Amino acid sequence: MKRTERVGAMLQILRENPNKTFSLGYFCDMFDCAKSSLSEDVSAAKRALEISGYGRIETSAGAKGGLKYIPSISKKAAENLLNDLEEMMGEKERILANGFLYISDIMFHPAIVKGVGQIFAKKFENCGADYVVTVETKGIPAALMTAEMLNLPLVVLRRESKISEGSTVSINYFAGSAERIQKMSLAKRAVKPRTKALIIDDFMRAGGSVRGISDMMREFDVEVMGVGVMIASKEPVKKKVSEYFPLMYLGTVDADNQIIDVEQNVQAIEEVFG
Amino acid sequence: MKRTERVGAMLQILRENPNKTFSLGYFCDMFDCAKSSLSEDVSAAKRALEISGYGRIETSAGAKGGLKYIPSISKKAAENLLNDLEEMMGEKERILANGFLYISDIMFHPAIVKGVGQIFAKKFENCGADYVVTVETKGIPAALMTAEMLNLPLVVLRRESKISEGSTVSINYFAGSAERIQKMSLAKRAVKPRTKALIIDDFMRAGGSVRGISDMMREFDVEVMGVGVMIASKEPVKKKVSEYFPLMYLGTVDADNQIIDVEQNVQAIEEVFG
Numbered sequence: 001m002k003r004t005e006r007v008g009a010m011l012q013i014l015r016e017n018p019n020k021t022f023s024l025g026y027f028c029d030m031f032d033c034a035k036s037s038l039s040e041d042v043s044a045a046k047r048a049l050e051i052s053g054y055g056r057i058e059t060s061a062g063a064k065g066g067l068k069y070i071p072s073i074s075k076k077a078a079e080n081l082l083n084d085l086e087e088m089m090g091e092k093e094r095i096l097a098n099g100f101l102y103i104s105d106i107m108f109h110p111a112i113v114k115g116v117g118q119i120f121a122k123k124f125e126n127c128g129a130d131y132v133v134t135v136e137t138k139g140i141p142a143a144l145m146t147a148e149m150l151n152l153p154l155v156v157l158r159r160e161s162k163i164s165e166g167s168t169v170s171i172n173y174f175a176g177s178a179e180r181i182q183k184m185s186l187a188k189r190a191v192k193p194r195t196k197a198l199i200i201d202d203f204m205r206a207g208g209s210v211r212g213i214s215d216m217m218r219e220f221d222v223e224v225m226g227v228g229v230m231i232a233s234k235e236p237v238k239k240k241v242s243e244y245f246p247l248m249y250l251g252t253v254d255a256d257n258q259i260i261d262v263e264q265n266v267q268a269i270e271e272v273f274g
Numbered sequence: 275m276k277r278t279e280r281v282g283a284m285l286q287i288l289r290e291n292p293n294k295t296f297s298l299g300y301f302c303d304m305f306d307c308a309k310s311s312l313s314e315d316v317s318a319a320k321r322a323l324e325i326s327g328y329g330r331i332e333t334s335a336g337a338k339g340g341l342k343y344i345p346s347i348s349k350k351a352a353e354n355l356l357n358d359l360e361e362m363m364g365e366k367e368r369i370l371a372n373g374f375l376y377i378s379d380i381m382f383h384p385a386i387v388k389g390v391g392q393i394f395a396k397k398f399e400n401c402g403a404d405y406v407v408t409v410e411t412k413g414i415p416a417a418l419m420t421a422e423m424l425n426l427p428l429v430v431l432r433r434e435s436k437i438s439e440g441s442t443v444s445i446n447y448f449a450g451s452a453e454r455i456q457k458m459s460l461a462k463r464a465v466k467p468r469t470k471a472l473i474i475d476d477f478m479r480a481g482g483s484v485r486g487i488s489d490m491m492r493e494f495d496v497e498v499m500g501v502g503v504m505i506a507s508k509e510p511v512k513k514k515v516s517e518y519f520p521l522m523y524l525g526t527v528d529a530d531n532q533i534i535d536v537e538q539n540v541q542a543i544e545e546v547f548g
Contacts (some may be wrong), residue, residue, distance in 0.1 A: 004278045
């Protein structure tokens, strides 16, 4: 087997299993080669990732050591993604008569949410979370991609408790522009006490949903390590949660004059990519 | 730049953009090299994918030609995935007192649904669908991964019409073990008439939900090209849809004797991987 083939196959296997550690021996067996020649392959794989602009390989020593792929995107790719989001969100045909903006297709767009997951994964890679948590429905894709990149389970809070969930804990909270009472519920077996969670959601207006998720986590004795949202509304300025990391800001949607006030959170990119 | 680095970077970029065609010129510019030397790189990349067992590269000629990555998994990896699913679904602590099986964590497990998406993407790679369609909630992860692999948009039918969806079409249908009347709704702008859809869902009992999605697609003049479900219940044998592709079969869940009747659809693997 040639070096190019070994490096390519190694990259592909690592990439398919983000944040999972493989021992050097695993690849020695697979490629039937010595550890010494593999270490050159690892260097080549690292350089290839630098060139591609996606992710990196981390090596660790010791008995439990080995290689793992840390997914990410380059600063340039992240900037391109936010440019795409800004352009998509600014399309006038998204304006609904009631002053809302139609964004379901964006939240379910596989390439968009994958990029969002890569940015969140980089932002929160050292937050120590045991789960990614969201509440149904539109936040699920971005949360799933973040969880995949971080190699963590995804926990989804439901609006209604389902018969297939077993016993559940439910809470009521105020949410939405009309501040209606809403309910969310979580199966008792979904999380373990004294663990840590990363909250990911699609859209934050006043922060009621994220606050609800946080309150639910407290019920389960789970600590919240961070909050990532794809879009935060500019109003109200005062949210029900103090710390959150938004990628985009949405201001007024003026249906009469067909104006959408959308802005990138430029600081987010600076904060994550330096 | 060395060949190993070029091949590695090319693989990573293709892998990050499944089913998207890149011209040879794109990589010539990126790597600052001639087309002739790139064609050897492409051969090496193809061999590397064969070794890794994940996906393949397709090359096409002509002005619009180039390279694209077709995601997939090997037969062995698919078998391992169904083994994992069988083992997880067979865990006795999943049995709920009401005779249901707790499987939410499986449906939201990133690595599991990624593998499921890879199998569905291989099964349906030539079905000609313009969208992947599902109904909230537990089918979203598998449907999203399938859509990502096929480079298609995901369309999610909602249980209730939302104010942020604009005008919607709603239908009522019978579903669940109690054959209750349920509702699903879809934004009018979500799909275009005379297009094609692939339906992906998590669990099929009598097929009411999938039948509901099909009926909805008919309302929108969208043709259904295939149906993939992660788990089909053994009973009732007669479903409300005639053609569907299940990965697993679930029989009786006996809460008294703690027995779960779960089986792989061995034919599915044979059908897809030969």
